[in-house]
């Protein structure tokens with residue numbers, strides 16, 4: 001006898017008569033049918049393992065127990081990975097990021113940094129010989145590493161890092177020192193308790209001269225006992241807003257000697273006599289950060305997909321208030337206000353992914369040419385990776401919070417999974433380059449391009465400005481032109497501000513600081529243009545069935561109009577937008593909300609996120625929200641007895657005290 005599967009009647013209705021093939025969207029997002037099959041196989045393989053399930057929700061464990069539990073699962077996962085059904089890189093991505101991995105390692109993977117930064121640093125910064133020495137050990141997990149750059153006193157300003165690595169030509173060693181408290185490394189993930197090696201960024205001194213920051217391979221702990229090696233002062237920094245089992249740590253050096261060969265020497269070298277050999281580009285040692293900025297764009301997008309799926313399903317199950325007097329309470333999704341909260345982030349998940357895919361392609365192309373010694377694409381890669389990392393993380397964090405609010409009180413429960421998702425996405429605003437700082441890097445590139453009439457592909461529009469009539473065309477292609485005009489216009493306003501500041505007598509750095517508001521706005525407009533252009537162009541260039549193309553085109557239109565309405569001032573200022581145009585866009589926007597609304601559940605279903613990955617009673621496929629919330633409450637330790645012992649200790653005496 002087959003067991004009948006419960007499905008909330010409202011969700012069942014939402015799923016009836018879907019006009020498009022959900023599987024086609026799933027394949028489109030996965031990058032092909034085979035990729036979907038591989039992903040599903042991997043998910044089934046991992047999620048069917050009982051040992052990877054939690055006995056109690058993580059929230060109820062102590063800080064130390066959470067770490068131990070996540071480490072247990074992380075190590076088990078690595079054992080399973082050895083004979084996993086999918087390809088290595090795809091598997092690692094799934095396990096380290098916001099997808100499958102988050103279903104198992106809810107508070108953060110203690111060995112994530114090993115794969116996300118340590119191995120990439122070895123690959124990007126190590127010579128062939130150095131890779132031969134350490135990469136295999138790293139891949140086999142004989143050693144576990146992290147990336148130790150940020151210090152207590154400096155994260156952003158890399159030239160201000162204090163950790164010193166002084167070359168001693170007599171012993172052919174570097175001596176690592178932390179000259180002050182603020183020189184302690186502070187923040188690296190996995191550093192607190194897990195890693196026994198690190199790529200450490202330190203100021204390189206040789207022949208009495210500082211040559212700037214360089215990467216060094218340093219052993220931190222004994223490979224057998226895991227005790228810190230002499231001169232290594234290491235520990236964990238304590239609880240954070242989220243990602244609490246990533247064991248972010250601190251690290252100090254008291255005259256630690258390492259062989260010369262442990263300077264990662266792919267780009268610059270120190271010869272035995274202490275002679276320094278410069279890299280072809282001084283920023284090549286920043287390459288590991290560029291890689292992570294690129295992958296973070298994809299990761300925050302997966303997190304946003306999770307949040308939107310939870311909020312959308314819940315909003316179709318939840319009934320509240322009265323729409324028509326006397327009628328049954330409507331699904332909250334039927335309120336236009338709710339659609340305005342949820343459909344833009346839903347659409348954004350597609351825009352961000354398509355833009356992140358473009359960036360990933362640029363990363364690979366640029367990396368290949370840099371391997372051949374050609375640095376031409378580096379400025380564009382740096383500009384675009386900063387722009388997209390900053391835009392995707394900040395927008396996703398705002399959208400995740402909107403999704404949480406859209407679920408009312410239940411969205412505030414830990415078990416809704418919104419706090420964790422938010423904790424992860426908002427961290428990406430800060431790590432790998434604080435967003436404001438990255439916006440200013442982007443602005444620097446835009447201003448330079450505009451003034452010098454030279455720059456890479458992503459900023460070509462600042463050089464070859466479009467001529468022709470400046471009418472407002474509200475087709476998607478016409479809207480892209482509006483975004484372009486805004487980006488050019490805001491760059492020009494920022495340049496005018498810089499020139500104005502110079503005329504006032506400001507020195508260049510002061511002129512820059514006093515133009516920061518305009519510079520940041522220009523950088524954001526540039527990033528938005530890139531996402532909008534990627535969204536429109538990718539749909540044009542892809543082979544999709546008519547029904548899938550129709551729904552994705554509606555989402556695209558909704559999204560690109562949403563951003564205009566959100567920042568209409570910029571469009572009035574720079575794109576010749578008139579009141580009538582705005583009103584027309586407004587009515588188009590609300591029409592699109594109504595047109596997309598009936599397919600909202602089908603679209604989030606096509607993300608194909610398993611319940612374990614969503615991790616929320618509000619977002620489960622079956623929509624059995626209330627029963628699941630009750631089941632979660634039953635897990636609270638406070639519900640294990642009717643009367644808690646603290647009643648007798650504290651409350652009863654108070655009740656009896658006649659205050």
Ligand SMILES: CCCCCCCC/C=C\CCCCCCC/C=C/C(=O)SCCNC(=O)CCNC(=O)[C@H](O)C(C)(C)COP(=O)(O)OP(=O)(O)OC[C@H]1O[C@@H](n2cnc3c(N)ncnc32)[C@H](O)[C@@H]1OP(=O)(O)O
Nearest residue numbers: 092093096097115155156158283286295299382431432433
């Ligand atoms: C193999 C398996 C793969 C598995 C994948 C798994 C996928 C899972 C995905 C996600 C999981 C999430 C896990 C989370 C992990 C979080 C880990 C976090 C780590 C960190 O945070 S590490 C520390 C990061 N720190 C920073 O980012 C510091 C920020 N600061 C800087 O980058 C720089 O100091 C600066 C850019 C702010 C400025 O530098 P500087 O003062 O030296 O330079 P300027 O004078 O301003 O500019 C000079 C010149 O250089 C150019 N420049 C600057 N940076 C770069 C660069 N990176 N590349 C190229 N060029 C650069 C700049 O444009 C200037 O050029 P011009 O002179 O104008 O020509």
Ligand SMILES: Cc1cc2nc3c(=O)[nH]c(=O)nc-3n(C[C@H](O)[C@H](O)[C@H](O)COP(=O)(O)OP(=O)(O)OC[C@H]3O[C@@H](n4cnc5c(N)ncnc54)[C@H](O)[C@@H]3O)c2cc1C
Nearest residue numbers: 148149150154155156187188189427430431432433434436
């Ligand atoms: C969850 C998490 C994980 C991390 N993992 C790692 C890791 O694995 N390895 C590692 O090395 N580091 C790691 N970090 C550190 C991270 O990279 C830094 O925190 C980040 O680069 C920001 O630097 P900061 O903390 O020094 O901020 P600060 O630079 O001190 O920023 C403080 C404020 O000053 C502003 N500001 C700073 N400079 C400028 C400027 N030039 N112009 C205008 N405004 C400015 C910023 O915008 C911000 O508002 C992690 C951080 C977090 C939160």
